[in-house]
Every structure is written in structure tokens, then in C-alpha cells.
Amino acid sequence: MIRFIHLADVHLGAVPDRGCPWSREREEEIWETFRRVIASISKNPVDLLFIAGDLFHRQPLLRELKEVNYLFSTIPDTQIFMMAGNHDYLAQDSFYRGFPWEPNVVFFERESPMVVKAGELDVYVTGLSYEHREIREPLYDSLKPEIQDGFHVLLAHGGDETHIPMDRTALGASGFDYIAMGHIHKPQSLIRDRMAYSGALEPIDRNDMGEHGYIEGRFENGQVRTRFVPFACRSYQKLVLTVREDSTQYSLEEMMKMDIMKRGGKNIYKVVLQGWHAPETLLFPEKLRALGNVAEILDETRPAYDLEALSRRYSGTLVGDYIAYFLKKDMTLVEEKALYYGLQALLETGMNLK
Amino acid sequence: MKKDMIIKRFTIKNFGKIHDRTMELSPGINVLYGENESGKTTVHTFLKSMFYGIQRQRGKAARTDTYSMYEPWENPAVFGGTLWFENGGKNFRLTRNFYKTDQSWEFLCEDDGEVLDLEKGDLDAVLGGVSEVVYENTVSVAQLKSVTGQDLVRELQNYMASYQGTGDSELDIGRAMQMLKMNRKGFQVQAQKRQKETEKEQEKLVAKMDYIRSEMQNLNDQREDLRARETSLHMTEEENGEAILDARIEKIRKNQKSFYATLLATVIVALAGIFVLGQVLSGSVLPRIVVGILGILALGWEGIHIRNLSEELERRQRMKARWTQKQEKMRWNRENLDEALKEKEKALENLQTDYQEMQDNVYLPLAQEMEIEALNLAMDTITRLSSNIHKYVGEGLRRRTSQILSEITGGRYTEVLMDEGLHMMVNTQERTVPLANLSRGTMEQIYFALRMAAGEVLCGRERFPVILDDVFGMYDEERLAAVLGWLHKEQRQVIISTCHKREMEILEKEGIPYNRLVL
Numbered sequence: 001m002i003r004f005i006h007l008a009d010v011h012l013g014a015v016p017d018r019g020c021p022w023s024r025e026r027e028e029e030i031w032e033t034f035r036r037v038i039a040s041i042s043k044n045p046v047d048l049l050f051i052a053g054d055l056f057h058r059q060p061l062l063r064e065l066k067e068v069n070y071l072f073s074t075i076p077d078t079q080i081f082m083m084a085g086n087h088d089y090l091a092q093d094s095f096y097r098g099f100p101w102e103p104n105v106v107f108f109e110r111e112s113p114m115v116v117k118a119g120e121l122d123v124y125v126t127g128l129s130y131e132h133r134e135i136r137e138p139l140y141d142s143l144k145p146e147i148q149d150g151f152h153v154l155l156a157h158g159g160d161e162t163h164i165p166m167d168r169t170a171l172g173a174s175g176f177d178y179i180a181m182g183h184i185h186k187p188q189s190l191i192r193d194r195m196a197y198s199g200a201l202e203p204i205d206r207n208d209m210g211e212h213g214y215i216e217g218r219f220e221n222g223q224v225r226t227r228f229v230p231f232a233c234r235s236y237q238k239l240v241l242t243v244r245e246d247s248t249q250y251s252l253e254e255m256m257k258m259d260i261m262k263r264g265g266k267n268i269y270k271v272v273l274q275g276w277h278a279p280e281t282l283l284f285p286e287k288l289r290a291l292g293n294v295a296e297i298l299d300e301t302r303p304a305y306d307l308e309a310l311s312r313r314y315s316g317t318l319v320g321d322y323i324a325y326f327l328k329k330d331m332t333l334v335e336e337k338a339l340y341y342g343l344q345a346l347l348e349t350g351m352n353l354k
Numbered sequence: 355m356k357k358d359m360i361i362k363r364f365t366i367k368n369f370g371k372i373h374d375r376t377m378e379l380s381p382g383i384n385v386l387y388g389e390n391e392s393g394k395t396t397v398h399t400f401l402k403s404m405f406y407g408i409q410r411q412r413g414k415a416a417r418t419d420t421y422s423m424y425e426p427w428e429n430p431a432v433f434g435g436t437l438w439f440e441n442g443g444k445n446f447r448l449t450r451n452f453y454k455t456d457q458s459w460e461f462l463c464e465d466d467g468e469v470l471d472l473e474k475g476d477l478d479a480v481l482g483g484v485s486e487v488v489y490e491n492t493v494s495v496a497q498l499k500s501v502t503g504q505d506l507v508r509e510l511q512n513y514m515a516s517y518q519g520t521g522d523s524e525l526d527i528g529r530a531m532q533m534l535k536m537n538r539k540g541f542q543v544q545a546q547k548r549q550k551e552t553e554k555e556q557e558k559l560v561a562k563m564d565y566i567r568s569e570m571q572n573l574n575d576q577r578e579d580l581r582a583r584e585t586s587l588h589m590t591e592e593e594n595g596e597a598i599l600d601a602r603i604e605k606i607r608k609n610q611k612s613f614y615a616t617l618l619a620t621v622i623v624a625l626a627g628i629f630v631l632g633q634v635l636s637g638s639v640l641p642r643i644v645v646g647i648l649g650i651l652a653l654g655w656e657g658i659h660i661r662n663l664s665e666e667l668e669r670r671q672r673m674k675a676r677w678t679q680k681q682e683k684m685r686w687n688r689e690n691l692d693e694a695l696k697e698k699e700k701a702l703e704n705l706q707t708d709y710q711e712m713q714d715n716v717y718l719p720l721a722q723e724m725e726i727e728a729l730n731l732a733m734d735t736i737t738r739l740s741s742n743i744h745k746y747v748g749e750g751l752r753r754r755t756s757q758i759l760s761e762i763t764g765g766r767y768t769e770v771l772m773d774e775g776l777h778m779m780v781n782t783q784e785r786t787v788p789l790a791n792l793s794r795g796t797m798e799q800i801y802f803a804l805r806m807a808a809g810e811v812l813c814g815r816e817r818f819p820v821i822l823d824d825v826f827g828m829y830d831e832e833r834l835a836a837v838l839g840w841l842h843k844e845q846r847q848v849i850i851s852t853c854h855k856r857e858m859e860i861l862e863k864e865g866i867p868y869n870r871l872v873l
Contacts, residue, residue, distance in 0.1 A: 013704070018555045018712070058704035062697050095700065245413050278413060286544060298721065309409065312478070315485035316812065318520035318527075321739045334728045341534060342732030349529035350522075 002123065002151055004048035005041065006226075007214035008182025009200040010034050011087065012064065014057035016205045022268065022293055029233055030202045037201065037214065037231065038071045045077045046216075047121060052182030052198065053085025053130070053157030060088055062095045073102045079118040081125045083108045085157040085182055089130035096129075108155070111135070113143055122150030126176070134162045141167045145175050151219045157182040159197075171195060178217065178224050187212065193224045202232045206270065206295040209236045234266045236295065243275035243301045249283055253291060260292040268293040276304035279344055303344050310343070319346055358817040359481075360847050361401065362445075363438040369403075370396040370424040379849070380869035383841060385858050386851040388873030394851040397873070398494060398821055399424060404437040405477070406486040408452050421452065431456060438464075441480055441816075446470075448477070482816045491523050492809035493818045497825045498801055506797055507778075507789045513801070514755075515776045517808050518748040519740040527740055531733060538729040545722040556712055563705050570698045577691045580684060596681070599674045606670060610663045617656045624649025747811055754807035755800070756781075762799055762836045770800065798828050802837060819847035826850070826857060835860050842866045 012034060016026040041049065056064065072080055082105065084090050090097060090109065101107055106116050111131040115124050126143055135158065145152035154176045158164030163183055171179060172191050179195040185208045187199030198215040200208055213231035217224055241255055252273075260269065271294055273285055285299045307323055314320035326339040358381075365376040372393050388394050399420065411419040426433055434451040445464040451457060461470040461477060470476035478485075484492070500506040516523045627645040635641055756769040759780070769781035779786045780800065789797065802825065809820060820841075826834055838861055841848050850857055861868045 015708070019551045058707055059700050061700050061704075062693065093696075093700075095696075296721070304412070313406070313409070313486040314522070316483060316488040317485070317491070317522035318525060318736070318740055318743055319487070319522065320485065321743070322735065325735060325739060334724055334731060337725065337728035338731035338735065341537065341729050342530075342736055345530040345533040345537075345732065346525055346527075346736070349526050349533050350524045 002048065002121065002219040003046040004050060004153075004178075004217050004219070005037070005046050005214055006050040006052065006178075006180040006196070006198045006217065007037065007201050008052035008157070008180070008198045009054045009085070009185055009204070010051070010202070011054055011057040011200065011204045012068075013060075014204050016203075017268075017295060020293075020295065026202075030204075033202045033231065033233055035071060038075060041075045041078055045075060047077075047079060048118060048123060048125075048153075049075070049078050049080045050125075050153065050155055050180040051080065051082035052155055052180045053083050054087040054182060055082060055085075056088035057204075058087065059091055060095055065095055065099050069099070069102055069105070072105050076102070076104050078104060079121070079123070080105045081108075081116070081118075081127060081153075081155055082106070083127050083155055083157060084129040084131075086130050086133055086135075086163050089133055091131075111139075113139065115146060123153065124150055125153045125155055127155035130157065130163075135164045136162060138165045138167065140164060141170045143174060143176075145177075152177045154179045156180070159183055168195070177219060177222075178226075180215075185212075186210065187215075187228055189226075189228075193217075193226050196226065198228075203234075203236050206236055206268065209238060209270065211235055234264070234268065236268045236270060237263060238272060239263070239269040240272045240274055243273055243277045243283070245276060245278045245304050247275075247277055247283075248281060249287070252283060253288065256288055256291050265292060268295050270294075270296045270298070272298045273301045275301055277301050279303035279305060280348060302340050305340070305343060305347075319343070322346065357442055357815070358846065359439065359441040359819065361437065361439045361819055361849075364401065364404070365436045366397075366400055367435040368426045368429060368432045369400045369435060370426065372396050372400070373426070373428075377871050378869075379847070379871070380867075381847050382845070383838070383861065383866065383868040384847070384849045384871055385861070385868055386849055386871045386873065387855070387858065388851075388853060390853050392853075392873040394823070394853075394873060396424065398823060398851070400435065401437070401821070402486075402489065402494065403452065404435070404448055404450055405481065405489065407450070410454070421454070441482075446480065482814070484813055484816060484818060487522055487524075488812055489818070491517070491521065492805075492812050492820075494821045494823065495802075495805045495825055496823045497827060498798065503790065503794070506794065510789060510797060510801055510804070511772075511776055511778050513804055514751075514770075514772060514778055517751055517804070517812070518772075519744050521743050521747055521812050523808070527736065530736065534729050534733050534736075538726055538733075541722040541725045541729070545720050545726070548720055548722070552712070552716060556709065559705060559709050559712065563702060563709070566698050566702045566705065570695060570702070573691055573695050573698065577688065577695075580688055580691070584684060596674075596678070599670070599677060603667065603670045603674065606663060606667045610660065610667065613656060613660050613663060617653065617660065620649060620652045620656060624652070751804075751807055751811045754810060755803045758803035758806050758840070759800055762803065762833075762840050763796075764836065767796070767800075770803070794828055795830060795833055798825075799833060799837070801825075817846055819849060821849045821851070823851050824853065826852065827854070831856075831860065835864055838866060839864060 010030065012031055014027065014030060015023055016030075017023050055068070060068075084094070084096055088096070090111075096107065097109065099107070106118070106125070108114065108116075108127040108129045111128055113126055113128045115126045117124055124145060124147060126145070128139065140154065140156050143154060152175070154171075154174070156164070156166070156171075156179055159166045159181065160183070168190055172195060177194070181190070181195065181197045184197045185200040185204060187197060189196040196215055198213075200212055201214060203209070203212050211228075211230045211232070212235065213229045215226050216229050217226035239256070239259055241252060241259070243252065256271070260267075269292060271285070271288055273283070277283060283299075283301065285297045288294060288297060307327065311320055311323040311327065314323070322342055323339070326335055329335075331339065360381045361379050363376065363378050365374075366372045367374060370393065386394055386397060403420070403424075408421045408424075410416060410421050416422065424433075431453050432451065433453040434449070436447065436449040438445070438447050440446070447460075447462045447464055449460040451459070459472050461472055462468070463470060470480075498506060498509060500509045512526060513523045516525050516527070519527050624645060627649065628642045631642045631645060752770055752772065759770060760768050765783075767780045767782055771779045771781060771786060773779070778789045778800075780789070780792065780796075789800075792800075806820070809818065826837070829837065834856065838857065858868070858870065
């Protein structure tokens with residue numbers, strides 16, 4: 001049995017959400033979680049570790065490579081296969097070039113694919129590195145494992161138009177036992193137990209919603225089994241608050257405090273306000289920022305107006321014309337917002353508050 | 355054929371405090387007389403509810419809404435009545451029950467027996483597009499709310515402006531626009547804050563880059579320094595310091611060697627001298643002793659010299675070792691400096707990429723910008739639609755108001771004017787007078803003229819009844835007589851509700867026919 005861990009897109013050195021209060025901490029946490037992975041491997045060694053590109057967010061510094069190499073030296077029983085992705089691509093003067101790696105590390109140093117055997121194990125890993133920020137050629141689609149016996153792995157980074165486009169069907173039929181992919185930050189299995197993006201180890205910014213971690217797998221009797229292991233120390237989550245007609249700023253804040261308490265104060269939230277609020281109630285969504293780690297607030301609430309009833313009641317006056325003007329067409333989001341903003345302003349400032 | 359809408363009769367089954375009352379109305383002037391709290395407003399609300407139903411408010415507001423206010427205390431399941439009216443020459447009967455769990459209605463055209471459907475909008479069609487709010491603005495005329503002169507002026511001006519710009523006296527476009535602008539300001543401030551934050555982050559990056567640049571400068575200086583020292587140690591390619599030192603050592607070694615040769619030669623010469631002298635001057639010892647002494651002296655001198663030379667050699671060799679060490683250190687230093695510089699260069703490059711990325715993101719639209727765009731669209735749309743209304747209401751309304759005012763004042767005031775700042779004035783035959791300078795009575799007359807004109811302009815072709823709710827309280831006899839005379843002349847259905855007998859007295863005195871309804 002061969003055990004392996006597949007991770008990608010660690011983005012060491014990234015500074016997430018510049019300007020947000022948690023930015024500094026996150027920068028350090030990205031390093032820390034990588035160290036934690038290595039420490040956990042050291043405690044419970046696996047045979048293989050695949051790092052499918054973008055270990056670094058930018059061009060790695062020499063001391064950073066030295067630190068990573070030192071970490072690798074603490075897991076000498078694990079054979080490590082790694083590549084440079086589009087973020088940490090092999091620039092002309094990259095410190096990656098010619099770096100003296102530990103003996104247990106295989107670093108693919110060319111942009112053309114090559115196959116490396118893992119020591120005495122019957123493991124054959126095909127891989128390459130990015131030597132450019134962008135690669136538009138589908139370098140992976142035609143690859144096939146050469147030798148019949150053993151565990152055949154393809155280490156691949158990219159999958160979109162400008163980063164090695166991939167024909168997933170062709171790759172699925174290529175004969176590799178496992179394709180360890182990187183580049184897309186959201187963990188996703190493309191073919192069960194055969195082909196997967198492990199996703200970023202830690203979320204890199206507010207766009208990386210949901211769980212993050214790595215993929216753990218085993219190869220036994222020609223069969224691969226994998227499972228996703230959540231490992232990030234916190235996550236970005238969508239927090240939907242549903243506003244009702246009797247909601248107030250206070251009740252909204254209480255609701256959010258409760259939700260954050262339930263889901264963890266450390267997580268970073270993208271708050272979405274939905275529902276209908278009483279037209280006369282003023283809500284201040286921006287004030288919710290103070291209640292936790294809030295990366296973004298989207299206010300999708302609308303004043304609870306019955307447009308049809310209003311348009312009947314106000315027909316022949318400005319309010320009637322106003323509603324009719326917007327309702328007679330397919331509204332864009334901006335137009336819908338405009339409709340409610342204007343309506344609220346007209347009706348709430350009028351003298352008629354019956 | 356008469357096209358007017360006429361309320362002919364109504365039966366209040368159970369509505370507020372009124373039960374089982376039927377009233378017949380004339381197509382001309384009706385006076386609904388009753389003491390305070392006798393139910394005049396109940397009658398008005400009943401009539402409006404028959405036409406437009408009762409919209410329930412949601413939440414807390416429901417406790418004080420129209421429904422709750424007029425829900426009968428006794429037998430609440432029967433909550434409504436019947437209305438007979440004529441419109442467009444046809445007679446209709448409308449029966450409604452407003453009770454919340456048992457709402458029902460029956461709508462019949464009495465002439466052809468056609469059963470009509472409220473839910474299909476048959477009543478809206480019969481009312482010819484006069485919506486509830488238009489009804490409130492035209493059919494139903496309440497007294498002016500303001501007590502003091504200043505407020506009155508404002509109220510009146512607002513009526514006029516609102517009618518002209520919105521067709522709805524309850525609206526206040528100015529305040530609505532103000533609210534939208536404040537809203538927009540809020541988002542603008544937020545957007546600016548975001549922008550400032552981004553700028554601050556960019557500045558931080560720039561500062562970091564500057565710091566790295568200064569570090570690089572520092573490293574470069576150190577390297578220059580090193581190079582200068584290397585040069586001073588003859589460390590250029592052609593004139594290698596090591597070679598010079600080696601040459602010197604070699605020279606001393608040679609020197610040493612030649613002295614050893616000399617030493618050997620001296621010994622040989624001395625021994626040879628002693629031997630030769632011994633052969634030639636046998637017997638004489640003295641010359642041999644002299645030669646021997648000379649030889650020993652020479653050897654001594656040479657020995658000292660050799661010792662000096664080997665000391666110098668040692669010194670030179672020590673010097674070379676020191677020099678080599680120094681050179682090693684300098685090379686090591688230089689390599690370190692080069693590596694540090696390369697590292698800094700990379701770090702700087704990475705920061706530049708960060709900065710570029712940030713710069714690219716600056717152009718992404720902020721969430722606030724969409725809100726601002728929506729608010730601008732709202733303001734533009736309100737302005738545009740309002741000016742449309744102004745086009746077909748504004749001037750017509752002003753002219754008709756002027757005409758009515760002139761008629762009810764016997765030509766004393768000929769015109770109502772409004773300037774750009776929405777200030778109202780009236781034209782007498784000689785001059786214009788600002789509203790504030792007019793008596794309360796005159797302002798009441800202007801209000802009346804405005805409301806009557808609005809009824810005509812806003813309802814379009816349809817002529818609806820006018821319900822005047824206690825509006826003549828501030829009128830003196832002369833003014834009242836003029837207004838009642840005008841209403842009679844207009845030949846339309848009027849319901850004057852009042853708690854005074856003055857209206858009826860004057861109507862009788864003027865010989866104007868009217869229908870009297872007593873609550």
C-alpha cells in the first residue's frame with residue numbers, strides 16, 4: 001500500500017485582504033498551516049507528498065526556499081514531488097533554478113513533461129513546471145503513462161484558457177492512476193478517486209469561500225482511494241441574514257452576533273442581507289462590520305412594498321407613473337434598486353403616513 | 355347624456371359607530387350635518403372604502419389602521435354596506451363586507467343586470483382610472499391643517515407644487531430628493547473610505563519598496579567599499595597581491611639559498627687557506643691562525659645573516675597567511691553581499707507585482723458605486739416623470755385655479771402665480787401680493803380654488819362628486835355665500851359635511867336648493 005498526500009496552491013508569502021484587520025495574521029497563518037502539514041506528516045509519515053504548483057504566491061526568496069527545504073528534511077521518509085505553478089513560475093533568475101534540494105525532493109525544473117521514478121517504490125510521477133506566467137498550450141492532454149506496472153501519477157497545474165487548458169475527458173481516459181491538480185482554489189473532485197483539485201491549503205482571499213485543506217489517498221491493489229481533509233485554520237463563509245418586517249438594526253445585530261458565535265468568531269464572513277424590511281425602518285448594514293471579521297456586506301433587502309397594490313392605488317400620480325416606468329421592462333439590478341430607493345423616498349417623506 | 359359620477363344612495367349596514375343607516379343624495383348640493391363626533395368622517399371613510407376597499411397595514415401599524423378604527427364593536431362579522439351610484443349614464447349597485455375572514459362583494463349593473471367582477475378590475479374600469487390616491491386628492495377635500503400663517507403659506511405652496519409636479523398633494527418631491535441625496539452621500543463617503551484605505555495600502559507597499567531600495571543601496575555601498583579595499587590590496591587580475599607576496603618569499607628563499615652557498619664556500623676557502631698556508635709556511639702557525647680566525651668571523655657574520663633571512667621568511671610567510679585569510683574573508687563577504695542583493699531584488703520584484711495587481715484592482719467597481727448609480731437613476735427618473743406631469747397638469751392647474759379664485763372673489767384676485775422657488779403670489783388688478791401678506795380667509799379661498807381645479811384637472815374627463823369636510827369654518831358670510839353660489843353654478847354633486855348650521859342658512863338665504871342629511 002502506498003499512502004500519499006496531495007496539496008496545492010499554498011501561496012506562501014501571500015498577503016490576504018490587504019487593509020483588513022486580519023491581513024497580517026492570515027499571512028502568517030498560511031505559513032503556519034504549511035508547517036502543520038509537514039509536522040503531521042512527520043508524526044505519521046506518508047510515502048508521497050505531491051505539491052501541485054503555486055507553493056509560493058510570488059517568486060520565492062532564497063531564504064524561503066531554504067526554510068521549505070529544511071521542513072522537507074524533517075520528513076526524510078516521504079518522497080516529495082513538486083512543481084512551479086503560474087504564480088511562482090521559473091523566471092530566468094528564479095532561485096528555484098539549481099536549488100540544492102534535499103534528497104527526498106523531486107522538483108520538476110523544465111516546462112516539458114518528464115517522468116520520475118520514486119526511489120525503490122513502483123511510483124512514476126509525470127510533471128513539469130511553469131517557466132512562464134501563462135501557458136496556452138494544452139501540455140497535458142496527450143500525456144500517457146509509459147510503463148505498465150506501478151502507481152502512475154500526473155502532477156498538473158492549471159486548467160483554464162491561459163494556464164494549460166485541459167481536456168478533462170481526455171485526461172480521464174489517459175490511464176494515469178491519479179491526477180493531482182492545482183490552480184483552482186476550490187477543492188473539487190473531477191473524477192472520483194482519479195482526478196481532483198485539492199484546492200488551496202488555506203483560503204487566500206475573500207473569494208476562496210468554504211472549506212480548505214488537502215487530499216489524502218492510498219494506492220492499493222491498483223486501486224486509488226482518496227478523501228478530502230479539512231485543514232485550514234479558518235474559512236471564509238457566507239452569512240445570510242434574513243430580514244423581516246419587524247426587524248430592527250438591533251435585532252439584526254443580535255442575529256448576526258448569534259450566528260457568528262455559532263459558526264466561529266475566527267472565520268471571516270461575507271454577509272448577505274436578504275428579505276423585506278418595513279419601509280419606514282432604516283438599516284445600517286455597514287455597522288455590522290464591527291461585530292466580527294466581515295469581509296464584505298451585500299444588502300439585498302427591499303422595503304416591503306406591494307408594488308401591484310401601490311401601483312393601483314397611486315395610478316395617475318407620480319408614484320403610479322414611477323412604478324409603472326420600472327415595471328414595464330425587465331429590470332436590471334440597478335433599476336430594481338432605483339425603483340425601491342425612489343419609492344421609499346417618495347412615500348416615506350410624504351405627509352401621508354396613514 | 356350626463357357623464358358625471360353621482361352617488362345616489364348608500365346604506366351603512368355596520369361601519370364604525372354607524373349601524374343600519376340609509377341616506378339618499380341629490381345630484382346637486384348635499385349638506386351632511388352633525389355634531390362633532392357624530393360620524394361625519396365615518397361616512398366619508400365608508401364611501402371611500404366602498405370604492406377602494408380597506409388595505410390592511412402589516413405588523414404594529416395594523417393596530418391603528420383604518421380597518422381597526424372602523425371595525426364594528428358589535429357583530430363585527432357584518433362590516434360594510436351598500437352603495438348605489440351612477441356613472442357614464444349607467445346605474446350600479448355595490449355591496450361589500452370588509453370582515454377580514456369573510457370578505458365579500460357584489461357588484462351589479464342595475465340597467466342590464468350584468469354582474470361585474472371586482473377582482474377583474476371592473477370597478478377600476480367604471481371609476482375611469484381615478485385611483486385611490488387621485489380620489490383622496492380630488493374628491494375628498496379636508497380642511498387646511500395649519501394653524502399659523504407661516505405654516506399655512508408653506509402648506510398651500512406645497513399643495514400647489516405637489517399637484518403640479520406629482521398630481522398628489524401628499525408628496526413632497528423636495529424632501530424625497532433630499533433623502534435620496536443623503537442616501538447617496540452615505541455611499542459616497544463609504545466609497546471614499548474604501549478608496550482611502552486602498553491608497554493607504556498602496557502607500558504602505560511603496561514605503562516597503564523604498565525601504566528595500568535603501569537596503570539595496572546600502573548593500574551596494576558595502577560592495578563598493580569592498581571593491582576599493584580589494585584594489586588597495588592589489589587585488590586586480592593583472593597585479594595579483596598573492597603573486598607579489600609569493601615572489602617576495604621566493605626571493606628571500608633564493609637569498610637564503612645563496613647565503614648557504616656562500617657559507618659553504620667560506621668554510622671551503624678558509625679550510626683550503628689553512629691547508630695551503632700550512633704547506634707553504636710550515637712552521638709558522640700565526641698566518642694559519644689568522645686565516646682561521648678570519649674564516650670563523652666570516653662564518654659568524656654569514657650565520658647571522660642567514661638567521662635574519664629565515665626570520666624574514668617566516669615573517670613573510672605569516673604575512674601571506676594573514677593576507678590569504680583576509681582575502682578569503684573578503685570573498686566570503688562579497689558573496690554574501692551578492693546573495694543578499696539578489697534576494698532583495700527578488701523581494702522588490704515581488705512587491706512590484708503586488709503593487710501592479712493592486713493597481714489593476716482599483717478599477718474594479720465597488721459595491722457602493724452600484725448603489726450610487728441606482729440612486730442617481732431614481733433621482734433622474736423622478737425628475738423626468740415629474741416634469742412630464744408638470745407639462746400636462748402644471749399650467750392647466752394654475753390657470754383653472756386662477757379662474758375659480760377670480761370667480762369666488764368677484765374678480766378681486768385674478769391670477770395665482772408661482773415663481774421658480776415655488777413661492778406663490780396672487781395678482782390683484784393692480785399688483786402681485788405674496789401669500790404671506792394675505793388674510794387667512796383669502797388663503798382659504800385660494801385653497802378651495804386649488805382643490806376644485808385639481809379635481810377637474812387630475813380626474814380628466816370624469817366629473818366626480820366633491821366631498822368638503824368642514825372646510826368653511828374660517829369663511830365669513832360673504833365669502834361663504836360666494837363659494838356656495840359658485841358650487842351651485844358648477845352643477846356638480848357636492849357633499850358638504852359640517853357641524854355648523856351657517857352653510858344651510860346661507861343656502862336658504864341665497865335660494866340655492868340643497869339636500870339635507872342629518873346624522
